[in-house]
Amino acid sequence: MKRILATALLLLALCAAPAAAQQTAPAASATTTATTGQMLLTIFFKHDQSKTLDEINEQLKRQKFYEKFPPKDVEVLSWYVVMGIGQIITLRFPTERLREINRIVEETAWGGYRTEFYPTYDYKAAAIEQQKKMTGQ
Numbered sequence: 354m355k356r357i358l359a360t361a362l363l364l365l366a367l368c369a370a371p372a373a374a375q376q377t378a379p380a381a382s383a384t385t386t387a388t389t390g391q392m393l394l395t396i397f398f399k400h401d402q403s404k405t406l407d408e409i410n411e412q413l414k415r416q417k418f419y420e421k422f423p424p425k426d427v428e429v430l431s432w433y434v435v436m437g438i439g440q441i442i443t444l445r446f447p448t449e450r451l452r453e454i455n456r457i458v459e460e461t462a463w464g465g466y467r468t469e470f471y472p473t474y475d476y477k478a479a480a481i482e483q484q485k486k487m488t489g490q
Contacts, residue, residue: 390449391447391448392448393443393472394443394471395443395471395472395473396441396443397438397439397440397469397471398439398440398462398466398467399468400439400466401464401465409465409466410465412465416460417461418461418462422458422461422462423442423454424454427445428444429443443473455470
């Protein structure tokens with residue numbers, strides 16, 4: 354049930370991305386993103402509920418989370434707080450920086466958050482096209 358809820362919230366977060374982020378996102382497919390050498394990554398930062406918010410923030414401060422994340426020149430497409438889960442962030446960056454981003458998360462976020470990573474792509478235009486095709490519009 355939790356996995357279904359998390360998936361539903363992820364889809365909601367991705368669909369509700371600000372218009373500006375949608376306008377700057379690559380066209381409609383993973384292929385387009387891959388051919389430009391860029392990738393999208395959605396990260397779930399799940400709050401460690403055994404700690405208070407003040408304790409989490411203190412740990413993130415000690416580990417320099419906000420100084421290092423997101424790394425310079427990494428585009429933040431969305432950054433949402435989801436009550437009961439934590440934060441859901443979608444980034445766009447050159448594919449060769451994936452390891453760097455993973456390492457920054459491991460060094461600065463762990464302890465305050467449990468993390469989940471989801472390679473992501475912008476499907477909005479393809480979904481609209483598919484809907485038009487299926488409904489005959």
